[in-house]
Amino acid sequence: GENVEQHPSTLSVQEGDSAVIKCTYSDSASNYFPWYKQELGKRPQLIIDIRSNVGEKKDQRIAVTLNKTAKHFSLHITETQPEDSAVYFCASYTGTASKLTFGTGTRLQVTL
């Protein structure tokens, strides 16, 4: 089955700096890659996603890149703010299994 690895597990940045979280997946049939943000004590919520026919997508301060050949995708957050502090999960969707497999999560801490 699909395996999604996510790094780093924790990331601490200063306010205003950039943060990058990286994921790799194993199933070449995976075709949809969302990112979820989970604030402390809350539910995970979708913040951005990318489909396999696109290499990059941007939404204000967040961007995702996808390298299908290498089976890598990354989340980039620029000009980080304290409210960006949360756990971020990457995920990969495999149509054949109709399943979303999550990475292990990255705890991002934005310090003042």
Add this chain to the structure above:
Amino acid sequence: DTAVSQTPKYLVTQMGNDKSIKCEQNLGHDTMYWYKQDSKKFLKIMFSYNNKELIINETVPNRFSPKSPDKAHLNLHINSLELGDSAVYFCASSQRRELFFGEGSRLTVL
């Protein structure tokens, strides 16, 4: 107007007991899920139902039994609770690929 709601939010119970968590979605989605999030925050899929039919059943002990009376509801019943069952259980629904999660039910087994 909550999209995916689950009850109860908190459950504290003794080992060996049986408990249920209920989930309802008002989004009109066809697919519903149960995910388990352990103390390390890993999110693992347990079950998935599409239009009341079970489509994903991960390697979950058969003490866990999901039930979908209709496509808007997916309940989870757990028999003979063990310490390792302590976690936050998230219900979710989707129409295509975006998951909409409920607020979670924190289960503590003593």
